[in-house]
Amino acid sequence: MTDLERAIVVAGDSEIGSIQMKIHDVSVLVQNGMPTWPGDPKFSMNLASSIAKGSVVNLTHLDMGAHTGTHMDAPFHFYRDGSGIDELPLEVLLGTCRVFDFTRITSHISAATLEACDLKEVTRALFKTPNSRHWANNDPKFDKNFLALTGDAAMYLVHRGVTLVGVDYLSVEAYGSKTHPVHDTLLGAGAVIIEGLNLSDVSAGDYELIALPVKLKGADGAPARVVLRSLT
Secondary structure (H helix, E strand, C coil): CCHHHHHCEEECCCCCCEEECCEEECCCCCCCCCCCCCCCCCCEEEEEECHHHCCCCCEEEEECCCCCCCEEECHHHCCCCCCCHHHCCHHHHEEEEEEEECCCCCCCECHHHHHCCCCCCCCEEEEECCCHHHHHCCCCCCCCCCCCECHHHHHHHHHCCCCEEEECCCCCECCCCCCCHHHHHHHHCCCEEEECCCCCCCCCEEEEEEEEECCCCCCCEEEEEEEEEECC
8 A cells, every 4th residue: 555545544433444545646747748739838847957967956947838738727718807717616626526438429528418427416527538548648749639518518517507527638628619618608607627637547436526726826727636536
């Protein structure tokens, strides 16, 4: 058992004993050469100072956009007067979520797709699709044909009371969209958007979600470390 696994053993009472909950890190590894949205800043990481070159410390310099890797969108991303990433409600970012496995679909997730899902009492929904294989394979090239949500799917989720939506590529919206109905619908309804999840090793089911973005004042988005904890 690793130190991390030991740290998440929760002691129960004498009759139940201890309960061990597995942690799944569903964040993308941020590294040089990783894919970014076309037109966004490329990610760059290097040492501004190096012990090997005589400095007292190693000091890492980062150059990146706010929507690099696993990240969250704030309303300010699409609305001039929208709130920033530092204003996202923490109560939405922590709590039970449900992962839906759509790895066998070949088209965007629509309202019709979602109608076949059990969304009863679900407020946080994460969608696993064939996109996750890109992260599992460490693909460096951006895939313009990634699967996303449709406008009517976003409307369906809002009407069902879903307040957080997570997808396994760099946007909830299909590449080339001109009107951005998915972002408009979700952000307009106050829903939180998580993009760039790596769900390749996660099965469908219910988990505890812990998703915290970097607290950048007034930013339209921010990278996030996102983990899921098994509930059993």
